[in-house]
Amino acid sequence: MPTLPPEEARPSEPEPHRHRETAESFGTDAERYDRTRPHYPHALVARIVARMPGPDVLDVGCGTGIAARQFQAADCWVLGVEPDARMAELARRTGVEAEVATFEAWEPAGRKFDAVVAGTAWHWVDPVAGATKAGRILRPGGLLAPFWHVPQLPPDVAKAVAAACAQVIPDAPFNRAAMTTPALDMYRTQFTRAANGIRQAGGFSDPEQWRFDWERSYTRTEWLEQMPTQGAFTRLPPDKLAEVLDRVGAAIDGMGGNFTMPYATVAVAATRNEAT
Template identity: 35%
Template sequence: MARREEMSTSFGREAARYESGRPDYPAEAVAWLLEPIVVAGRRPRVADVGAGTGKLTRVLRELEAEVVAVDPDADMLAELRRRVPGTPAFVGTAERMPLPDASVDAVVAGQAWHWVDPVAGAAEAGRVLRERGVLGLVWNVRDERVAWVRRLTGIMHGSSAEQLISEGGPQPHPPFERFDTRVWEWHRPLTREAFLDMAASRSYVITAGETARRSILDEVGVLFDELAENGIVELPYRTEAFRAAVGH
């Protein structure tokens, strides 16, 4: 439990590398999360929980949502404020959001729900959501059907996010009864620096000892050099999205 807690709060140590190395979310996937609200004709007010450096926040803003960002790590929120100025941002967790009852149309979490107590998180989302509000969860996961991607994961070590997705994704808890799901497949071109930043921003690597961390990054660099064409590696991703409405 202590190790998991350390890993879940480690990202602020590498906030800049997280911003560089982690992929953005496809706009169509984020729009799909908000679709039930948009169809209802509202400009949604959205809580981005576990907002990190603002990867999901930016897309929500581009989709004209009014966003409030929540994250347990003040260093990550400092990066978010630099990257997405003007976004209200507060220290908090999915289990305890610093928001009033029935104050948002959607609660979304990008690359974060696997760190959450799902029962407490669902109940808290139900508290802050307005009537017919939506809980939207999304992950960018590397496509492990590709052999070299599996090799990459072996070097970096798997994550709890990847385990959750491989087991079928999150389960609904009250007041949510079921998730609708969608998947998008795409590729992200990465330079050597960004490829290494992607590895260095993983919680297992951040919290590893210096010798182990250097060994992992050296192996990741060797793999990049084997694969690169014109200084670029195309990393295949699957964006897995889950959407539930209160009482549905």
């Protein structure tokens, strides 16, 4: 698999892990999050498990336990770490052991793991501090593998979301232009930041990028049910959110009431060196 070349960080690039209000807003409706967010490709889980020296997984930013339950189904023992107590409580109700803390502040209490993973959550972690901590708690040969869903909205839906946000929430602190940018271009900064953090932490193999392509069909109802769980919308007042959803729903109606979303799920993976 390809390795990720090092890049110099650009001062103007956002650092998501500093935006704690958004990072800890997803529990606003934890049950909706768990119900609507997509699972991860089985091939990704299988590849991670195949590279682990043992069965013990730490899931960073485990949320409601979506990825954790997939690793449990692959015969792993999983501990989740989640900063939002509401998300962690739902994870526990679904059978996932979860502790409430940011990863940087979490106390491992001498525990060791065979893999540290993070499903669409590592961007909320300081990339160097996170990789350094992962190196301390991984057994030799253990795997650090944060991964992300990269959805590519069809152009008509993406334009509708951008236009609705421009009209309804013009002062919102997110980049509406990014909504119509090719998704992998937008996420590439996150992958590079994660890889550079691993390199700066030291003690790991050079990071590899693993990509899994798939797609999912959404009805109008299914997509509008998921949208409020996304970081751009979790803190919107209900009236503003309803107006955005109405505008996006109208665009989906114009497409026949459903659409197919291409996804790439991308992991940045590195193995802890035996000698560290």
